[in-house]
Amino acid sequence: MNWLSIAQLVAALGCALIAGTFFAFSTFVMQSLASRPPVEGMAAMQAINQIILRSAFLSVFLGTALLCAALAVYALIARDAHATRIVAASFFYVVGTLGVTMWANVPRNNALDRADPVARESVGLWQRYVREWTLWNHVRTIAATISTALFIGWP
Structure with missing residues (x-):
C-alpha cells in the first residue's frame, strides 16, 4: 500500500465519521431536541x-477537509489515474460539508x-432553526456519504 492509498483511506474514514455524525443529527438528534419544550431543546x-x-x-x-484539498491538488498535478474520482470526492x-457548514449551518448556530x-x-426562532438547520444538515450528510463512497472507489 503506497502513501496515496493510505491518504485516500484516511480521507474515506474521515468522511465516513463526519457522515455518521451528520446522519445521527438528521435522523434522531434534531427530532429529539425538537420534541422537547422549546426552552429545553434550544438550551x-x-x-x-x-x-x-x-x-x-x-x-x-x-x-478531513485539508486532506481532501491536498489529495485533489495532487491528483490533478500528478495526473493520477483516479484523478476524476479523487477530485469529485474532495469537491x-x-x-x-465544509462549505454548507460555513454558509448555512454556522450562521444559524450563531443566531441561536x-x-x-x-x-x-x-x-419561533427555535422552530425555524430546527427546520432549516436540519435541511442543510441533510445536504451535508449526503455530501459526506458520497465523498466516502468515491474515496473507497465506488463506482
Whole structure:
C-alpha cells in the first residue's frame, strides 16, 4: 500500500465519521431536541454548539477537509489515474460539508447562540432553526456519504 492509498483511506474514514455524525443529527438528534419544550431543546443545542467546537469532531472535520484539498491538488498535478474520482470526492466533502457548514449551518448556530431560550420570541426562532438547520444538515450528510463512497472507489 503506497502513501496515496493510505491518504485516500484516511480521507474515506474521515468522511465516513463526519457522515455518521451528520446522519445521527438528521435522523434522531434534531427530532429529539425538537420534541422537547422549546426552552429545553434550544438550551441543549446551544450546549452542543459550544462543546462541539472543543471536541475531536472539529479536528476530524477540518483535518478531513485539508486532506481532501491536498489529495485533489495532487491528483490533478500528478495526473493520477483516479484523478476524476479523487477530485469529485474532495469537491463533495469540501463544498458539500465544509462549505454548507460555513454558509448555512454556522450562521444559524450563531443566531441561536445569541438567543435567550426563555424569551417568548425564541420559540419561533427555535422552530425555524430546527427546520432549516436540519435541511442543510441533510445536504451535508449526503455530501459526506458520497465523498466516502468515491474515496473507497465506488463506482
